[in-house]
Amino acid sequence: MLDIVSAGSAQKTAQLGWTGVVRFLHLAPRAFLPMRAAETITLVAGKGIEGDRYMIGKEEGFYSHKPEEGRQVTLFELETLIALKRDAGIELGPEEHRRNVTVEGVPLNHLVGRRFWLGDTLLEATRLSVPCRHIEEITGKAIFDPLINRSGLNCRILQGGIVRVGDTVRNAA
């Protein structure tokens, strides 16, 4: 069934039309520490975000998760925060989901395997993030279940640069 769909038997490709915006930026230098909001963050190609815990080579010999070449920067949908409030009555702030970039209008789950522009930086989406059980401990909120399959996107940085709140997010064809 799925291969029939993706084989495009109708000879048409579905086009995803979207342009999104960076709403919030957050980072934390070490595991478990609260995320701090930033107006700008600096992405380093092939490595990570300056000052963030996932920067490759930061904590030698230790990892807060399995080190992942494909998780240099993480994104999260503002729409998920809105849905959590609406459907589960849980108020979760953009500083609590522990991803770096909160975007609006970007269909993250569709982007796995694709490239897109985050402001002037070029990212490649590697895979969906999985929620982490510790997030319930850290936030004191029962959000593990509601975040399954909408816990954000892990990306590799192909082209670095400065990302600002308000930057445009768009497809890189």
Added chain:
Amino acid sequence: MSARPITTVKTIVTGIEEAGADIKLFTLADPDRWELPPFKPGAHIDLHLPNGLVRTYSLCNEPADNTRYVIAVKREADGRGGSRALHDDVGVGDIIGVSLPRGGLAPDARIGRYMFVAGGIGVTPFLSVVRHLQRTAQAEFTLHLVAREEVPLAAHLGSLIEAGTVVVHRTSRAGRPDLAELVGDPDPETLVACCGPEGMTEDFERLTTAWPTANVHIERFVAPPPIIDPDAKPFTLSLARSGTEIQVRAGQTMLAALQEGGIDIATSCCGGICGACKVGWIEGRPVHRDRILSPYERERYLMVCVAGSDAERLVLDL
């Protein structure tokens, strides 16, 4: 050396203050003075001490003071070694790993009055609570501090003692206060709490049997073990390939036990959905609890972050 997972919050000792009566106050902070994970008034943390001991201490500063964890430690010469290690071996600049804060009092709008009874160093869990209540003025409170002669942390309680919200009872002069009188009659809008030596907490427990359980809080010097499944039993993991055995304590996860035993396991979600921590099992009766393995896979694999064991022994392919 292969990388190890980070399981504690990294802190640096930024201050040690002698507070009299064999008590030292230790201030812990992030190496870059970043905000620390938040805590509720009355919460406690585990310290992973340089000598390998893990000890639990109440946080004494208030939650709004979010870049520090302050703990008060009384040197117990005959204790189990945690306080001695802190007093004798730890200095400013040392790195100490701590757990995420646990416990504490959740704000409760129905409570209009708090009555705390502390025996000696048992005052520590109430320090952050009274500071918090004083600043937020959300409810009335009185802390009765029972001490033989020297008042622990007197310098830190001065203004509260003057204000009358902390009442000192010196047993060497006036004998023991009448606990029954302090506790009074059950009142749904009052929360009563006690921390002190065993005799005191036992009396307190007896005097509050008629109270609604939600309105009574008892804190013992020896922190109770984390809330565990009452049916959980300890079991032994036997690692087929390395030929070692690892004990899993009741309520402990297999993952934690393996990590304690120095076995490196990849993890991500720690909640049984991502598949990162999959391990083969050979013999035993695993209790799976994950949400990722198919019935077929469960015959050979388990997820160590959530799985348990129904039998005393479980053999893993590790």
